[in-house]
Amino acid sequence: MRHAHAVEQVRAAEAALMARLPEGTLMQRAAAGLAAVCVRLLPGVYGSRVLVLAGSGDNGGDALYAGARLARRGASVRALLFAPDKAHPGGLAALLAAGGRLTADPEEFGRADLVLDGIVGIGGRGGLRPAAQPYATMRRRGPVVAVDVPSGVDPDTGEVDGVALRADVTVCFGTHKPGLLVDPGASYAGVVHLVDIGLDLSRAQVEVLQHADVAALLPVPAAESDKYRRGVVGIAAGSARYPGAALLAVAGALRGGAGAVRYVGTAAEEVVRRYPETLVTEGGPAGAGRVQAWVVGPGSGEGAERALTEALAGGVPVLVDADGLTELARLGPDALRERTAPTVLTPHTGEAARLLAGADGGAPPAADDLAARRLDTARRLAAAYRATVLLKGSTTVVAExxxxxxxxxxxxxWLATAGSGDVLAGLTGSLLAAGLAPLDAASAAAYLHGLAGRAAAHGEVPVAALDIARALRAAWRTVRE
Known part of the structure; x- marks a missing residue:
């Protein structure tokens, strides 16, 4: 599992470590790791052209010390200082002693075989200052390597409030920064390399699962398992207008680890015709029989109110999606106030805006603003509704x-296709029914769903939601093997 820590946590850990080490040791560790990544990116260090964009403070110092190491190996290193009177004195002296030179020529950016972005570090906020903004649009010859975080990207949130310098590679020190993992910041970071500098960090604010983590979560039938012991997931989805939503939610649920899928809704005939293993019950969730979790809302139309009310009245986990979220936004957080079983909400940013408006009684915020602040949006929703929130989008965020x-x-x-969210809802609900905790079910489902989307779009070809559902078995196998 990868972990990301807020700037405040990183600063505290750095201060504690520097108090025990000789002065400058921590910066030298960072510079050594940064230079090592640059060496791997250059076709040959000797004779290569390297430009260091150095701002004030420690971030610029890291870049200058790394430039000095490259200069000692024969690279032609130039440094462009954005605040010459505030440049890190030790880093600048090391670069000049190693044969590096200063430059004021912006054309060096386009001639360099590699550019080190040390303009703004993790202490910076907001976009690039005017003097640095032109470099965000200049043509470059070689890769841009960001030092800890691309300049102009908020390290804690991933927000880009203005102009930012897009990196091909980001070398971060000690721990990942949340802004490198979530859009829009993630799209500026390129490939992220982590350099261990020995920090002793507190609990991470953000986690990222990897194959082994997901494999450990996935349910596996025991020798004495039957379909009921493995869990039954109820699906209340589909309508006369959107019968396909029922089929896609059931398709996701059948591939999610539960022992059986029980369907209620108007698309029963279509569901059984396509998936004869599905248990079909007339009426709503209240009379459907035993289930271990409910999925409510995909394509439910006018039936969403009844389905949501009946499912929430039960004592099992409930996943609310699509039309169910619209109904929940109308009811507000009070609809969940008396629940003791978990609730999982799976909105996109438009639905998140309606949910937030339902929570505070105000006008819905702009969906684009919520997308730019994905971590904050997911946390706000989770706190307001006291539910696990899976916020869908270019970066899917799961918050408790x-x-x-x-x-x-x-x-x-390629997951941005009609019905993809219905498959995800069914898959998540199935994992809930199989016994996974809400955070685990939502994050494992998003992981598998993403892998399935990649597999279905192999060769970068368009995919439909049913292609994603069909690829879930391969995604499951990939994680397990």
């Missing part, structure tokens, strides 16, 4: 009411 967050690393833009 406690503020704990997991960011999904497997997404692909």
């Amino acid at each position: 009411p406690t503020g704990e967050v997991r960011v999904n690393p497997t997404g692909t833009s």
Whole structure:
């Protein structure tokens, strides 16, 4: 599992470590790791052209010390200082002693075989200052390597409030920064390399699952398991207008580890015709029989109110999606106030805006603003509704009411297709029914869903939601093997 820590946590850990080490040791560790990554990116260090963009403070110092190491190996290193009177004195002296030179020529950016972005570090906020903004749009010859975080990207949130410098590679020190893992910041970070500098960090604010973590979560039938012991997931989805939503939610649920899928809704004939293993019950969730979790809302139309009310009245986990979220936004958080069983909400940013408006009684915020602040949006929703929130989008974020967050690393833009969310809802609900905790079910489902989307779009070809559902078995196998 990867972990990401807020700037405040990193600063505290750095201060504690520096108090025990000789002066400058920590910066030298960072510079050594940074230079080692640069060496791997250059076709040859000797004779290569390297430009260091150095701001004030320690971030610029890291870049200058790394430039000095490259200069000692024969690279032609130039440093462009954005605040010459505030440049890190030790780093600048080391660069000049190693044969590096200063430059004021912006054309060096386009001629360099590699550019080190040390303009703004983790202490910076807001976009690039005017003097640095032109470099965000200049043509470059070689890769841009960001020092700890791309300049202009908020390290804690991933927000880009203005102009930012897009990196091909980001070398971060000690721990990942949340802003490198979530869009829009993640799209500026490129490939992220982590350099261990020996920090002793407190509990991470953000986690990212990897294959082994997901494999450990996935349910496996025991020798004495039957379909009921493995869990039954109820699906209340579909309508005369959107019968396909029922089929897609059931398709996801059948591949999610539960022993059986029980369907209620108007698309029963279509569901059984396509998936004869599905248990079909007339009426709503209240009369459906035993289930271990409910999925309510995909394509439910006018039936969403009844389905949501009946499912929430039960004592099992409930996942609310699509039309169910619209109904929940109308009811507000009070609809969940008396629940003791977990609730999982799976909105996109438009639905998140309506839910937030339902929570505070105001006008819905702009969906684009929520997308730019994905970590904050997911946390706000989770706290307001006291529910686990899976916020869908270019980066899927799963948040708990406690503020704990997991960011999904497997997404692909090919998942932006009609019905994809219905498959995800069914898959998540099935994992809930199989016994996974809400945070685990939501984050594991997002992980598998992303892998399935990648597999279905192999070769970068368009995919439909049913293709994603069909690829879930391969995604499951990939994680397990």
